Amino acid sequence: MNDQPQEAALQRDGLSRLTAEVLAACDALACQSEVEGGISRPFLCPTTRQVHAFLSAWATRLGMTTRVDAVGNLRSRLESPVPNAPTLYLGSHLDTVPNAGKYDGVLGVVLGYALVEALADQAAELPYAIEVLGFSEEEGVRYGVSFIGSRALVGTVDDALLDLTDPEGVRVRDAIGGFGLDLAELAGAEAAPNSLGYFEIHIEQGPVLQDLGAEVGVVSAIVGQDRLSLHFTGRASHAGTTPMPLRRDALAAAARLIVGAEDLARAAPGLAATVGMIEARPGAGNVVPGEVTCSLDVRHADDAARRVALDELLALAEREASARGVEFRAEPRMTERAVPMSAPLRALLHQAAEEEGLVHPELVSGAGHDAQIMAGRMPAAMLFVRSPNGLSHHPDEQVNPQDVEAALRVGARFLVRLAESVRAGAEASA
Ligand code: GLV
Ligand code: MN
Ligand code: MN
Numbered sequence: 001m002n003d004q005p006q007e008a009a010l011q012r013d014g015l016s017r018l019t020a021e022v023l024a025a026c027d028a029l030a031c032q033s034e035v036e037g038g039i040s041r042p043f044l045c046p047t048t049r050q051v052h053a054f055l056s057a058w059a060t061r062l063g064m065t066t067r068v069d070a071v072g073n074l075r076s077r078l079e080s081p082v083p084n085a086p087t088l089y090l091g092s093h094l095d096t097v098p099n100a101g102k103y104d105g106v107l108g109v110v111l112g113y114a115l116v117e118a119l120a121d122q123a124a125e126l127p128y129a130i131e132v133l134g135f136s137e138e139e140g141v142r143y144g145v146s147f148i149g150s151r152a153l154v155g156t157v158d159d160a161l162l163d164l165t166d167p168e169g170v171r172v173r174d175a176i177g178g179f180g181l182d183l184a185e186l187a188g189a190e191a192a193p194n195s196l197g198y199f200e201i202h203i204e205q206g207p208v209l210q211d212l213g214a215e216v217g218v219v220s221a222i223v224g225q226d227r228l229s230l231h232f233t234g235r236a237s238h239a240g241t242t243p244m245p246l247r248r249d250a251l252a253a254a255a256r257l258i259v260g261a262e263d264l265a266r267a268a269p270g271l272a273a274t275v276g277m278i279e280a281r282p283g284a285g286n287v288v289p290g291e292v293t294c295s296l297d298v299r300h301a302d303d304a305a306r307r308v309a310l311d312e313l314l315a316l317a318e319r320e321a322s323a324r325g326v327e328f329r330a331e332p333r334m335t336e337r338a339v340p341m342s343a344p345l346r347a348l349l350h351q352a353a354e355e356e357g358l359v360h361p362e363l364v365s366g367a368g369h370d371a372q373i374m375a376g377r378m379p380a381a382m383l384f385v386r387s388p389n390g391l392s393h394h395p396d397e398q399v400n401p402q403d404v405e406a407a408l409r410v411g412a413r414f415l416v417r418l419a420e421s422v423r424a425g426a427e428a429s430a
Pocket of ligand 3: 097104139393
């Protein structure tokens with residue numbers, strides 16, 4: 001640790017106490033769920049209000065002002081004493097997958113508030129405003145499209161997105177209105193024109209840092225991904241009387257695609273392909289399945305490789321469907337290209353970790369994150385926290401307290417170094 005005057009805010013004792021506070025907050029927020037006995041918080045579900053209330057109370061104690069924007073993002077702001085100061089965004093998402101763990105998304109939001117608390121001694125001098133973001137939607141569970149929250153900040157929530165429907169037929173725009181929000185205020189959700197950057201801390205959700213024996217890692221890039229809904233339409237018929245050659249079995253066609261996706265991705269380094277949701281209708285043991293809807297999620301750090309794989313899988317689905325007299329239709333829900341993280345912010349993160357005496361490997365994120373959307377508008381960077389056993393999107397998701405503390409140390413020092421670089425830039429241009 002080097003010892004400059006500003007290091008006062010980074011005292012270990014304070015950060016240990018804050019780590020305990022962060023973990024207690026994640027425990028408390030895990031109780032806000034739409035289901036008993038597990039964590040499930042889809043976009044704009046009612047328990048989102050309790051999550052907002054908990055975090056807003058913390059923000060108030062920190063002297064921040066809080067609002068909920070037009071798509072339900074929680075936004076707590078600490079102004080800078082410097083006139084026309086740029087805004088630094090910190091955060092992650094508050095929605096979850098079904099039967100989630102406690103940390104995916106939530107940890108990064110809670111750490112945003114904790115970092116403001118860690119820098120409390122310097123808040124009166126920071127050359128940037130800080131806005132902590134609790135994004136309302138990142139997982140893409142309810143609408144098959146991810147990042148509705150961060151899309152609002154970069155101005156890409158359009159009518160096509162607002163008209164998408166969830167499985168109950170509720171449009172995005174109706175979910176927003178039903179939560180008491182006003183789409184007329186969508187423009188007010190956009191990020192400030194002079195945004196300094198976006199910094200997100202997130203659990204790694206994979207085993208790389210554990211393998212390397214590292215508490216934290218710096219994200220170099222986020223993989224690109226396609227998500228689609230696939231529709232196979234055959235004909236329902238009697239399972240006992242329809243001869244095999246005469247069947248139009250939609251589920252058999254979909255099953256070939258599922259196994260083909262696994263085979264392809266196992267054979268192609270860096271490729272991930274997943275069918276995570278499937279519905280077969282009419283859904284009876286003695287009826288040949290006439291209709292299937294399933295998801296397809298394809299990811300790769302190389303956009304061209306991802307596109308080739310996707311084309312191959314769609315061609316396979318088409319072949320397997322037509323071999324059974326089944327119609328096949330692919331409905332793209334989302335395409336995001338691979339996104340590198342900001343080189344200058346990454347360099348500051350490496351510097352911060354080095355000064356904290358930590359190893360700081362770089363790694364590619366196989367998961368999608370709001371940072372990839374925010375990167376379209378401003379420099380974006382991510383710090384990963386080791387995931388014990390690499391487990392995530394599972395109720396047994398864990399973190400080690402010492403890794404969370406390491407993330408706080410690196411994050412706090414990163415913010416201090418960033419403040420120095422903003423001041424140096426201002427002096428140079430004066
Ligand atoms: C978000 O967790 C994703 O699917 O990558
Ligand atoms: Mn996440
Ligand atoms: Mn997730």
